[in-house]
Amino acid sequence: MAIRQGRYTLNLTTRPSILGNAAVVGKTEGEGPLSAEFDHIYTDDTLGEISFEKAESTLQREAIIRALDKAGKTPADIDYILAGDLLNQCIGTSFGIRELGIPFLGLYGACSTMALSLGLASVLVDAKAANFAVASTSSHFASAERQFRQPLEYGGQRPPTAQRTATAAGASVVGCSDPNKPCVEAVTFGKIMDLGIKDANNMGAAMAPAAADTIANFFTDTATSPADYDLILTGDLGIVGSQLLKELLQKDHNIDISRNHTDCGLLIYDIEGQDVHAGGSGCGCAGSVFNSYILRRICEGDLKNVLLVATGALMSPTSTLQGESIPSVAHAVLVSKPQNVS
């Protein structure tokens, strides 16, 4: 049963486990430093589909099917799938999962979706409202560029602050506590923050205040500090946002995360060598990095506990054209090593 801890945090006392997880990615992501970690690398970013949107749907479905398989489950075992993506009306998700026949709780959290879906799935399992739930998300470089910036064919130049939307999907299968599997200890859902950043090519800066707020709230609620965690892993702040996050936490909250912070957007690419500007972004960035490299290290006990803080920028191309600033949100999920692993 969830116990509310402070204003923002839920302590999930039954410690739901991540029974299976998978990450599948596109060609560029497969050429990056995490190459060996992913379940599958597609060398053709169309995945053989006739549109990039359909390719993204296939990507997400593939991650879900592989995660289910690794958990020893079929779609018929799953009570709910909690999922979303960046595309208008979340079609990456709805077309990707429609044939699975699993009751669907559609989410929109932009790039925070992996933490939102995993957190909510864990709360439902903890409450016994679900025996098994899937959390998943996806993004695709080409479908996102066309929708949010320019179609690839336009050949527009990207500024150095821009991040690259990862062609990637990740999925976790959550169930009752299993001593041989990683477990979800706590969840902190964030509130919307908006400090007035209007540059859609600088999402890291727009999202950093939301990450800072959620992280500070988590530490206050749990009466812990960065030293209590092996890793504080933000999703998709990239170079600019990660630096800003550290400054905001230091300045506003006197919290120093410089020793044990990294960001999924910094891990997924070789930033210098792969021409990805300020790093990776997109729902699938945190989704794939967490569901491969990070969960492997947690499973092995190499990382004892990780605070995943995925961040989302909640603007649309329309709001950007209308001159609006970028509201952002960040959700945090505390994941710990399996009980039986020392």
Add this chain to the structure above:
Amino acid sequence: MAIRQGRYTLNLTTRPSILGNAAVVGKTEGEGPLSAEFDHIYTDDTLGEISFEKAESTLQREAIIRALDKAGKTPADIDYILAGDLLNQCIGTSFGIRELGIPFLGLYGACSTMALSLGLASVLVDAKAANFAVASTSSHFASAERQFRQPLEYGGQRPPTAQRTATAAGASVVGCSDPNKPCVEAVTFGKIMDLGIKDANNMGAAMAPAAADTIANFFTDTATSPADYDLILTGDLGIVGSQLLKELLQKDHNIDISRNHTDCGLLIYDIEGQDVHAGGSGCGCAGSVFNSYILRRICEGDLKNVLLVATGALMSPTSTLQGESIPSVAHAVLVSKPQNVS
């Protein structure tokens, strides 16, 4: 605590209550048969804002603030807001609520959002993961027409099967069981159904199979029949979809709901007199009808129990242009009269 009943249904044993609710609408909706039921009618559909998108944000915020006020709560009392809308990246919601400072669980369920948000808020309260949660949604005729069909300025002609997106918002505040307030007894989240309808001007037909599936699952899981309920209220099937729903339930499941079924899209307008073609639609249609007329009648004991089944079409303009069919989903929430009302 939620008890799983059958494959799809959650029995919320603590019976969370709807402590406050509000509905605000635009001019056309205010001229319809439910005129006297709404908390506020805006005679100018811009709400004094410079864009229809901003108008929709203001509409949703206004519904939330009024619902909070009627529940005797402030934003600081609320643990989570669960909300979404039809606009790309759900900006009606994110820009509408950003100043409230409430932890935000973003949802995308298209026109099913009122049932999705109310259902999930009730599950969280039932599980004691939240003391108080807000469920809300909105839609706006002009912002939706521009995004999904044609801008109003184009003057396109709408076919008879088309529904009118309501300019409307609704919000409910959910908390622990209160004998003087309506309560949420059960929730059935639906799975995606897609029978191959491709006509974005005939959403009712696309969504009817999802409604039929969820309703049939609810009756199977609870071992009840239509006669056990005062009202089965679908969200936004309109004339075409309502007829199809009845046929599908009769044909595929031998269930007859003709005696106690109506649809929010048939209630919100004077269909003959207001030139609204096949009836109302949009997240705000079910949101506003449920949070005004229906909850008033439940509060008064005039309706003892109502199965709200809001339906959502999960396509996007992109998927429609790509020739895809329309996947749909429907979520059901069983709401009953206050214990202290006979």
